[in-house]
Structures are given as C-alpha cells and as structure tokens.
Amino acid sequence: MRGLISGVLGALLLSGAAFGAEDSACLVAGHLVHADFGLPRVAAAIGRKQLTIMVLGSTSSTLPGPEGAAKAYPARLEEALRHHLPGITVKIVTYAKARDTAAEMEKTLEKVVVDDKPDLVVWQTGTVDAIMGVDLDAFRAALEDGLDTLQTAKSDALLMNMQYSPRTDSMIALGSYAESMRFAALQREVPLFDRLAVMKNWNEMGVFDLYSATKKIDVAERVHDCIGRLLARLIVDGAKLAHTGLIGSGEPGSAIKDLR
C-alpha cells in the first residue's frame, strides 16, 4: 500500500511540474475549473499506471471533418493527460451520439460501463435537453440515476455542461438546465467541468471569437484543445484531492488549494 501511495504521489508531483510549463491564453479561465470533489478511482488507476476514461456525450464532444476525431477535446484530453502523467497508459473511449438527451445517455450508460470498465466517465450533456425543453425533473432524475449507476459500477464520474454560444444565447434557455447539473454534481459529490462559464470567460476576455459565422474549423479546434487541457487539469486535481483525502492530510478544500 505504501509503495502504491508513493508511486501515485510521484506521478502527481511530476504532473505538477509539467503543468507549470504550460502557458496559453485559454488558461485564463483556469480559475473557473476546480475539483470540488476527489476522484479516488482515478487516483488508484494512476497508481496502477493504467487509466481508462470514457467520454459520454453528444455532438459538442466531436468536431466534423476527417481530422475531427483527433482534434476534438477527448483526443486533446488524452494528449494532455499523457503529458501530465508520464509513464502511465492513458486510454480514452468516446461515445458521442448526436441528439441524445441525458435520459437516453443514461440508458446506454449501464451497458457501456460494464463493457469498458472505465476508471472515470466524463459525462457531457444538457444542450439537447435544453433545446427540446425536456422536463426539468426528468432531466435531474436522469442525471442522478446515471451518477448512481456509475457509483455502483465503481467508476468515478465528472459532469460537463453546455457550450457557451453567444448567437443562440437568446434561443436556448440553458439556465435552469445548467443549474440542475450543478445541483446534481453537488448532490452526488462529483466534480463539474463548467464549460459554459469557461467559454463565456474566453468570450469576455477576447481569447476566442465565438461570434464569427465561418465554415473554417481552426477556432473550433483551438477551443477543443483548450477544453481538453483544462479538463486534464481538473482530472489531475481531482486525483490529487482524493489522494490527500486518502492519506488524511488536512481538509479536502485546503488540500486542493495547496496543490494547485
């Protein structure tokens, strides 16, 4: 056990060093990404040097075109995690189906979790539900059922909310759905990647031009790259948080502050 712990700590310390070397304009939104809860199974998987992550999402977890799969955030996350966690095998499986609501994803969840046995599931959802106007109670119930399924399947979970899209901002009422996701994350004690706040911040700071009507994919690729990198940082922070909890040093809240 002690060997395992020191192994994990070593890996995490290395990742901290690697992280410091990174600087990019999109990381200005970093203060909006914080692990409120630990990811103990990710920490354990890092200890085993074998980390499997599943991304379950809809269209906004993908990019179109032949390069799409390699440039979308799940692939960028894999890359960033390899950089953070040298010597650890990182495998990412993506299930992204267009127009799937949270309830539809929740149904597929049980099966795919058994098949792939991921250490962590990144569950991106909310946009389709908001567009369709799915009943809020039903949306909440789907989230909570899904998170319970993951809990039973002994997998960590992480929720990712919607993209910020200024042009359709007045047409899709995201507010109460985003709130429900925040609430479900809090209730089930899983971290939330607040993509909505992060992208809004990028827009405000002028990091990306999210207004432009363009067929070009370069901005979209850079946005996904940044999401992948911030997500990697959140996952590593979550593992650190769980780890410090494991060896019982200090409050979870202060631990994350110290390590960041």
Added chain:
Amino acid sequence: MPPVVPAGRDLRLDLFRGLALWLIFLDHIPSNMVSWITIRNYGFSDATEIFVFISGYTAAFVYGREMRERGTVVASARVLKRAWQVYVAHIFLFVIYMAEIAYVASSFDNPLYNEEMGVFNFLKQPDVTLIQALLLKFKPANMDVLPLYIVLLAGFPPMLWLLLRRPTLALAASALLYALTWTFEWNLPAYPAGTWVFNPLAWQLLFVFGAWCALGGADRLAPFSRSWPVLTLAAVYVVVAFAIAMTWYFAGLAVYMPRWLSEWMYPIDKVNLDVLRFAHFLALAALTVRFVPRDWSGLASPLLRPAILCGQNSLEVFCLGIFLSFAAHFAMVELWDGVSMQILVSALGIVAMVATAALITWYKKVEGRKPGSRPTPPNADLAGGEA
C-alpha cells in the same frame, strides 16, 4: 356580506408592474451585465411574481366591478376577450421570433456549434411547429409568460364568480389546486418535449391571491400584515434569502451554507412556484405595502411617472419588452457586446418602452379614456391595458 370593490386606482400597482416589466426586459437579454440590478439576483422570487400578482389584482379590480354592474355573462365574455387579445399578442411575438431565428439560421455557420444549431430544426417542419405554437405547446425561450397569462385569464371567470361570493372559499380552492399540483405533479404538456416552464396550475395561486387581495382581502389582511411580528419575520426572511443568494455568486461564501439547508431547499422550483419563492414575494409585498403607502407623495413625482405609464399599458409594453430583448441581443451579436453596449441597449430599450407607453396613454386620452380605465362600452377594446 359580499366584499366591497374599492374605488379609485392604486398607483402603486402601476408603479410596481411598470418596474417589473423593465426587470423582465433586462433579464431577457442574455449576458447582460445590467441585469445584475434585477431582484432575481438578491432573493428567491423575481419580476414574474410581481407581474402575475398585480395582473391578478387588476383583473379582479376591473372585471369584478364589471361582474357586479353588468352581470356574470358580460364580465366573463370580457375576460375571455382579454385572453384572446393576449393570445393574438403572443402569436404576433412568435412571428417576430421566427423571423429572427430564421435569419440567424440562414446566416450562422460554425463547426463549433453544430449541436446548438439543433435549435433551428423546427424550421424544417413548419407545419408541425406552427400548429404546436398555435396550441401554445411550442414556446420558444423567454416566451413563456404570456401563455401563462392566457391560461390564467381563460380560467378566471368561474374563479371571479366565486371570489365575489365566497372569497375565502375561492382562495382555499386555489390553494388546494396548488397543493394537488405539487402532490400529483400535474402540468400542461409542451412540444417537442416536457411541460410548461411556468405551470399555470401552480402559478394560479399567486394570480388568485392577487385577485383576492383586490376584492377586499388586502383590507382584511392589513391588521395582520402590518403587525410588527409579521413585518419583522418578513424582513428576516428577505435578509436570509439575500444572504443565500450571495452564496450563488461568491464561491467563497458557499462554505457557510449548511449542507442540510441546501439539501432541504434546493432546487428552488420556479416551474411550480416554489413555496420559498411565494413566501419571498409575500415578504417583499408586506414590506412594500408598509413602507410605500397608497397616498405616498412620491407616486405623483415625475421621476416615477415613466414606470407608472409602463404599468398602465402592461400588455403592449410587455410585448414590446420581449421584442426589444431579442433586438438588443441581436444588436450585441451583430455589432459589439461590450459592457458599454450592454448599458446602451438596456437604457435605449427602457426609453423605447416608456415612449411607447406615453404614446398609448396619449392615444387613449384622444379617445376619451382615462389612463388605465375601461373603455366606454361601445368602443372596441383594441389596446386596453387594464388587466
């Protein structure tokens, strides 16, 4: 003894309804910094509660008198006519919305937002979309208040009849419907999925409560609502709600929020008019009635005149506000969305609302009507702002 319908218009109603209309406009502009001033950020309830309550109050005030003077049938017919006007106004707004969304759909392309483009899918099925919109089942974002108002008005005649005879029984029936709605999770269906964003079966409680107050309930309640224990309780509740609201915006404060409390109270259900929201509105109302008396001299001040004018022409100004919030967002997207632009479009929008309200009031005067009064019976009620 049947309740007495008080004579004379209470300008406070116009004032607060006018202010509520401004707040609804500001809240409906997405990513608008100016909306930080609106009350939804400082407690549980928001401008919708004010609007629904005052609408119930004025509906009972106007049609209650009508029902006594001209009988149940005539008054009911006029309520339904009003509901029809609101329906037409809603469909008019829907057409404007369709024009905007169709324009954006044809001009907007970005591979980052393939998923968000899904919001345009209904344009591919105009037959289904238009029919569902006419049935009030398909309601675009931010266009949920008028359908609620339509249903509340359509169901109002029997309630008004009962309110005039047995007001306490009517209020009890309304509360029972609210309780049953919560117990059995009743709501009206929406398209393409889900249910109404403002559940009329729950929100009717506030509308009927407003009507009940207008028909003498407020006077009967006064000794209670003006007593110092009630006012103290109201003030404490408003302060606690304010403190809790602060934890939504300042992550550092969230740690002071006891876990049992958040588990008990969240989510605060706007769809079904959460009891916490209703209570928050009641607390605000009790404090307002106490500190802003009916004969308050400020009501005559030119400073408050713009808001009062808006409140007296609420349907027109409400619709204009929804349109202006689309237009303001559109301008922000097409031109610039900086803070100064947000302040500019917010201010221009309110100026446009006031100017329109002043124009309609002038027009009513030309027609020989007092602001906010009933039209003389032979005239067609084209643009009444009375309920």
